[in-house]
Amino acid sequence: MSVEGIFPDVVGLTYRSGTQTGVTTDEFKFHFEPGTTVTFSIGDLLLGECDGKNLVSIFDLVANGTPALDPKVVNRARLLFSLCLGQGFEKPIIIDEQARDVVSEYAWMVNLDSTNTSDLDEALLCICSKLRIPSKTVSYTRNHLRRAAARFKALRDVPIPTRDGAGILGDVYLPLQDGKKRFPVLMSCTIYGRRIFYSGPDLDDEDDIAAFEKAEDDWHSTGEGTPVRVPRGSWGPSWEAQRGFENIATFNTSTYVPRGYAMVKLDPRGVSQTPGTRNIPGQLTSDFYDAVEWAAEQAWSDGNIALVGSSYGANVLWNVASLRPKGLKCFVPYASDIDPYRDAAYIGGVPGVPYIADWYRRVGLCSPKWSDQVDLVSMMKSKPFYDALWDTMKSNMGSVDLPCFLAASQIFMIHGRAAYEAWRSRNPANTHLQLVDSNYYPLPSREAAGKILQFLDHYLKGAECSTLERVGIQVRLGHGQWYWRKESDWPVPGTQYTQWHLRSDGSLAGEEEEEEEAAQNTQEQQITYAARVSPDGRSGASFRSAPFENDVDLAGHFKAVLTVSASSSDADFVVMLWAEDAQGGVVPYNAKGELEPLAKGFLRASHRRLDPLRSTPERPWHTHTAEDNAPLQPNEIVQLEVEIFPAAARIRKGWTLRVDICPSEYQPDIPGYVPVKMREFYGEVDGNEQATNSIHVGAGRPNYIVCPVVPLEEGYPNLMQ
Template sequence: MVIEWDAPITMDDGLVLRADIYRPVGGGEHPVLMTHGPYAKGLSFQEGFAFAWMQLAREHPEALEGSSNKYQSWETPDPEIWTRDWGYVCVRVDSRGAGRSPGYLDCFSPRETLDFKNCIEWAGVRPWSNGKVGLTGISYYAMNQWQVAALRPKHLAAICPFEGASDLYRDGVRHGGILTSFWIRWYPAQVSSVQHGLGARGRINHNTGEPIAGPETLSPEEMARNIADLPGQHLGNRFATDAYFAERTPRLEDIEVPVFSRGNWGGIGLHLHGNTEAFLRVGSRQKWLEMHGDTHWTEYYTPGGRALMRRFFDHFLKGEDNGWDREPAVQLSVRLPNEKFLTRKEGEWPLARTQWTRHYLDAASSALVAEPGSDASVEFRGFSQGHTFYTPPMLKASEITGPVAAKVFIASSTRDADIFLSLRAYAPNGRELLFQGASEPNVPLAFGWLRASHRKLDAARSLPYRPWHPHDEEQPLVPGEVHELDIEIWPTSIVLPPGFRLALTVGGEDYDHQLPGPLVPKAPPQYGGIRQTGCSIHVHDVSGDRPPEVFDGTATLYTGGKHASFLLLPVIPAA
């Protein structure tokens, strides 16, 4: 490869961002794959995210073959595969204020998105470019693809967001209006730790010998002035319509380029809903959805996962007639117990043959039943796991694949309540069926959340299986009065064998699977080592957002009669 370190890209306001460019030898014009973000392009995958690298090497050694892995960087393509072997130019840009790029660091801001657009247009007219730029990458490098694609850069030809939220408020920061602490832990661990200006105080790029967050070394006071207060931004902006979130939420309908959206059933706290929702809403006439399992990063690096992306980009960036345009719109790794998957291609999402099936909650029997029962109720404390309802054992194999929703009738002793829904599965021996999640090893089927004061629906955008809350105002509860809540539960997929049961837990705090044994696995150390409970790092424990005097009251769940609470499941009939 020909490697150009710290290539300058001048923005419209005169600030210069820095990019590493990996080009095939021999000159000529080539398609471009670009990433742009705050994780420091010079930080190696192996050093910055050793826990993930070791797991990938241990469980999928084939993902590391065919490369020296010297240029691997977290959540970005390996240039030894994409450039040396497959003929793409890989461009990694440190976003404003991060890594080797100076400036004010403000994640997902309009300024950062405009910078990304400028970088795309710059790459599209380089002598080594064929004029077609594709976007790829995981997580942050997927989320900002939705943002910049909505600006319609002239040279943008295709995007492949891999496990990336498309609505910062709903998918990532405030689930159902409830603030998650993930970003507050993530910010110092992954962003300010590589802020531009650390210089000699930071890490070194082992390929260049240069500081990854330099070259200059700024004082702590200067650096504090150059970075946004993200925890304050998240705590201080409570509604989706607040300017902070509104200007960071793309109009997905404005995206016109081909889209290959790749999501993970196990991304139930951040990276799942964004991929399915964006697939439905983007304006692109050419769009595909792929859903898989395993960890957050695995299928991006495995040979099979890379081959899917290569076919997509070869078709739209190189013009190859490889049959990609004739592929069905949806490819699902349908999940079975014990981390087994059945790959199946479909024509649409949700599946047209879905049998939307109600299971009614019965507080008298703690059951999920086919018809509403008599009036009943059950109380639970606000900060508690709440109450669980079970189906009878399955008489035959049953597939649940698609979006899920619930309607519950709730009263609270206070003016508000946070409702946490957990969709679960149990084996005949009574043991809960747990799965490898995107960011922890034991997750249930799906989660849903709603702050009761955010229960207002947008009737025009709501669907039976996906209620849409505008999150534009607070409507306090009347203590003791019953209120109707429609709650979205993120999509899932499972084929349950005969004898297995489904369950729904309705509670007031994050799910906790309570693994047996004296030791409970910890989250990766950069996220504070919080206990893994099935939610991993996506928990809702910000005290300023959930004052006990409001949210730790007594909640009462009503079922049956005129308060027929129910769970809506996407049942897929056997072929």
């Protein structure tokens, strides 16, 4: 009596068990006699043996306890994988009679138990040359074995049809779960490419394929801080040395697929190996929509789909979600932008040309074969005011009522605004909001993964969950420490918006102190500083509070109200909030312990016009239109309301609050603070080296910072779960 077993993805593998002999079928089946050993061979070359069982893999052909990446495993897998014509398991490994004969011919050269994986190189070259197929590298083999050990597999470069017949490419990652063949699907799409950590190989270039496989192997097998080189130029040292995210703007396969989710990562047209032109209006949304409907019908899909992604990978989710493709049940735009003008390109009316130009350069690095229909940098420069074109570029969020897991980054100054605008307009019953660290990229696959999985399990798998977190806030404590705060609403219930007033002596006064000061001091005073950074790197004015008498938690929207003038026809006013400890040292609020403000915002004075219908007491909304643009007359005194994106931090007892008002964000008097150059501030390009900006205080002139004080929490955990 024989029992049926499966050796997944392999056809034609020779087996023997007692009196049972044969080759694995088109359905990967073999037969064995219970209680006997099964041997597996390719022609005359023995791969290994194991006790008969229903499911056998390459790991069973070596001694129990052998590590997944041990050379004995790698050698066997590399030989077997080299007989596969695909880059993943989108095609089965087919061992036909010719393959068996050729492997038999060179079996004398093969030592599968060698501890040196390169010992197989010569034999594999002979075998694959004779079969006229490319051999697989050690890195390729290790990557597939690593996934197999985590109980999933990859299907590479899968063609996905689109309505116009052109099609796009995607990678599909499938769990390996006994007896289960259909799974809910997580889908992402970016313009950065699908491979680690960006771009993807030229499929006609074996050396390029090998280089990308090595990059993936290096990413997994070396530690944080070791650069991973992708053969497309440098994306940047910090990106190359990180180990938090496998792929830019998507979620990690190693986090989600072993938890019972299929994942599909798409390359839209003009990205990596998908032919086409980038930035054709509506094309990416249309193709992504078609891919979702395709995924809902695949044999490995149970028909329940979620869209997931961060940054650009989150931005593209809104329009697709609004179209409600078949099978779509929820989406996770983790740190997205919705309004490209206000959220990224012209925050506060200040042009983000350096940021957009550098980003655009990197997109070109990802996909050098293809081009863009529109030069985004030139378009941006030609459109300094909000108009109909910018309006058409906004994401469609108003009609989306699907369950949504939102996140916003604090301080990074992109992806820090849209989540709150979406929160205001969405159904509160199925919306979940998170305020997280400026380095948000690894969070969906590490610290926040448990919360996202809980959300996905509920909406895709029907899991009961009575504790889905409505609002979560990462409150920074300084020096790399933080705590996770759970709330029922946003703004945080119990928020008290307190005012800190700027005084001519450089102090910050509370509301009661300011009332007393205003009654006694009716003289206006002017604090003037250079509109351009001086050679010593200092410009602007600083104001400090008295030491705090108690710990204070701040979490929510900040804003600044300033009375200002300038000697030029325009000026930028940058507002940065810091904390200084009892010794006068600046508290680093970055989660890695690096220098970072508590909160930050800025406004170009000519863009000061507010929309009264959209503004709220805690969040000013500026129109930014050409019609409302109001250049300054020399020394004209005007009032500004500066939007400061939400942030969360604690100021300790004995610390002081410091406020810097500067012409740019690059020169506060804080040694070691070197922000990334993302914007063109007016004083840097005006050409008037003698230009000055001024703050007018006293005589009833309003100059204050609004801070959201929330109830203090103690006994908190330093984790998100």
